[in-house]
Amino acid sequence: MPLDWRDISHVTKVDPAEELPRDLDILGGTDLVIVGGSDGVTQENSLDVIRRIKSRFPELPVFQEPYSSSHVSTATVDASDYLAVPAVYNGDRENFVTKHVEFFTEIGTKPEEIVGSGVPVVGELIASRGREAVAEVSENVVGEGYVIQNLDSKAAAVSGVERTYSPDEVAGAALATESFYGFPIFYIEYSGTYGGTADVEAAAQYLDETVLLYGGGITSQRQTEEILDAGADAVVVGDCFHDDPERFRDTLP
Numbered sequence: 001m002p003l004d005w006r007d008i009s010h011v012t013k014v015d016p017a018e019e020l021p022r023d024l025d026i027l028g029g030t031d032l033v034i035v036g037g038s039d040g041v042t043q044e045n046s047l048d049v050i051r052r053i054k055s056r057f058p059e060l061p062v063f064q065e066p067y068s069s070s071h072v073s074t075a076t077v078d079a080s081d082y083l084a085v086p087a088v089y090n091g092d093r094e095n096f097v098t099k100h101v102e103f104f105t106e107i108g109t110k111p112e113e114i115v116g117s118g119v120p121v122v123g124e125l126i127a128s129r130g131r132e133a134v135a136e137v138s139e140n141v142v143g144e145g146y147v148i149q150n151l152d153s154k155a156a157a158v159s160g161v162e163r164t165y166s167p168d169e170v171a172g173a174a175l176a177t178e179s180f181y182g183f184p185i186f187y188i189e190y191s192g193t194y195g196g197t198a199d200v201e202a203a204a205q206y207l208d209e210t211v212l213l214y215g216g217g218i219t220s221q222r223q224t225e226e227i228l229d230a231g232a233d234a235v236v237v238g239d240c241f242h243d244d245p246e247r248f249r250d251t252l253p
C-alpha cells in the first residue's frame with residue numbers, strides 16, 4: 001500500500017500486550033496505526049490486534065513495529081502494510097546495528113541453509129514462498145531513526161538508552177537521518193510524558209524528505225496542534241488510546 005504522508009497527521013500506537021478499548025470505532029479519525037509495544041509483545045498478540053483493526057478498518061494503514069524479530073511472522077507480514085523497524089540513535093549498539101544486521105541476515109540466508117535451522121520467521125517465509133517473497137518483505141521494511149527522550153520509559157530501558165539528547169543533538173540526529181542514514185522516518189519518542197516543542201522545532205529545520213513523528217504524553221487537541229505547528233508531520237498517541245478512549249477522541253487534529 002503506497003502511503004501519502006501528506007494525508008497523515010494523527011497516528012495511533014496500539015500496544016498488543018494491552019486491552020483494546022471495547023469500541024474500536026474511535027480509530028475512525030486516526031490516519032495510521034502502529035502496532036507495537038515495549039513489553040509482553042508476541043507474534044500471537046501482534047497478529048490478533050493487526051487482524052482486529054484491519055477487519056474493522058480495511059483501508060487504514062497498519063504498521064507493525066516489533067522490538068524483536070520474534071514478534072514477526074509470515075502472518076503478521078501478510079496482515080500489516082509495513083514493518084517499521086526502530087534504529088535508536090541514543091540507544092545501545094544492539095538497537096542501532098546488531099538487531100538489524102541479524103534481521104537482514106535472516107532475510108538473506110539461503111533457503112536450504114534455513115530449513116530446519118530454527119531461524120524464525122523469515123526462514124520460514126523463504127522456505128515456503130521463495131526469494132520473491134523475501135524481496136517483498138525487504139521492500140516493506142521501513143527504518144525509523146529514533147531518539148528516546150524519556151529515561152523513565154520502558155522504551156528507554158529496552159533500547160539501552162542512558163542519556164537523552166539536547167535539542168542541538170536531536171537536530172544533529174535529524175540531519176544525519178535526512179542526509180546520511182536515509183531512514184524515511186525520524187521519530188522523537190517521549191513515551192509516557194509530554195515533551196513539548198523544542199525537540200520538534202530543532203529536528204524540523206533539517207527535515208525535508210524525512211517524515212517527522214512525535215510521540216509521548218498527548219492527551220488533547222491543543223497538544224496535537226502545538227506539535228504539528230512546531231513542524232511534526234504527525235503525532236503518535238498511545239497511552240491515551242488504551243487508558244482513556246473518550247479523551248482519545250480529543251487528540252484528533
Ligand code: 1GP
Pocket residue numbers: 013189190191192193214215216217218236237238239240
Ligand atoms: C509510544 O510514542 C508513543 O511509543 C506514544 O506515546 O503512549 O505517551 O502516548 P504515549
